[in-house]
Amino acid sequence: MKHTLGLVLGAALLGIPALAHHSFQAEYDESKPLTLTGKITKVLADNPHGWIYLDAPNAQGKIVNWALELPAPNVLRRNGFERGIYETLMNSGEEVRVTAYAAKDGSKHAWAGGLTRGDGQTVITLGGIPKQGGGRGGPKGPQ
Numbered sequence: 001m002k003h004t005l006g007l008v009l010g011a012a013l014l015g016i017p018a019l020a021h022h023s024f025q026a027e028y029d030e031s032k033p034l035t036l037t038g039k040i041t042k043v044l045a046d047n048p049h050g051w052i053y054l055d056a057p058n059a060q061g062k063i064v065n066w067a068l069e070l071p072a073p074n075v076l077r078r079n080g081f082e083r084g085i086y087e088t089l090m091n092s093g094e095e096v097r098v099t100a101y102a103a104k105d106g107s108k109h110a111w112a113g114g115l116t117r118g119d120g121q122t123v124i125t126l127g128g129i130p131k132q133g134g135g136r137g138g139p140k141g142p143q
Contacts, residue, residue: 001117009049009108013107014100022099024101027103027104027105027111028101028102028103028110028111029098029101029103029104030101031104032097032101032102033099033100033101033102033113034098034101034102034110035097035098035099035100036054036056036068036098036100036110037056037095037096037097037098038054038055038057038063038066038092038095038096038097039054039055039056039057039094040053040054040089040090040092040093040094040096041053041054041065041093041129042090043077043087043089043090045070045073045081045083046088047071047072048072049069049070049071049072049075050069050070050071050072050076051067051068051069051070051074052067052068052070052089052098052115053065053068054066054098054111055070056066063067064108066100066108066109066110067107067108067109067110067114067131068098068100068109068110068112069109069111070112070138079124079125080124080125081093081115081120081124085124085133089117094117094118095113095116095118096116096118097116098112098113098114098115098116099112099114100112100113101113110126
């Protein structure tokens with residue numbers, strides 16, 4: 001009995017991360033691309049997705065804090081977004097331009113497709129839009 005209960009609990013716990021994971025198409029609207037320019041307030045390179053928090057003015061000039069979802073850390077590294085870069089961005093409060101795709105629910109979060117640093121020269125591609133089934137595809141960030 002104890003063995004069976006342990007197996008059931010273990011299986012339930014292993015399933016939790018899978019239930020928490022979401023697809024791009026379920027949460028974001030690829031027909032609503034955004035370009036946000038603002039100052040970085042926080043950068044997190046977490047699993048399964050990282051985040052950039054950005055203070056950007058809206059159409060009325062009011063500062064809005066955006067939560068921009070990033071791909072997993074290994075995808076970021078493959079696209080040139082190394083730990084030193086996000087630590088530099090976090091510590092500098094640098095103004096950046098981010099291309100993103102708006103959340104379907106209208107909240108102030110989006111999927112980050114690309115990031116251009118304040119010097120205008122360094123462009124970091126953050127992975128574009130994920131395809132269903134775990135592949136990469138769709139529109140890419142700035143080239």
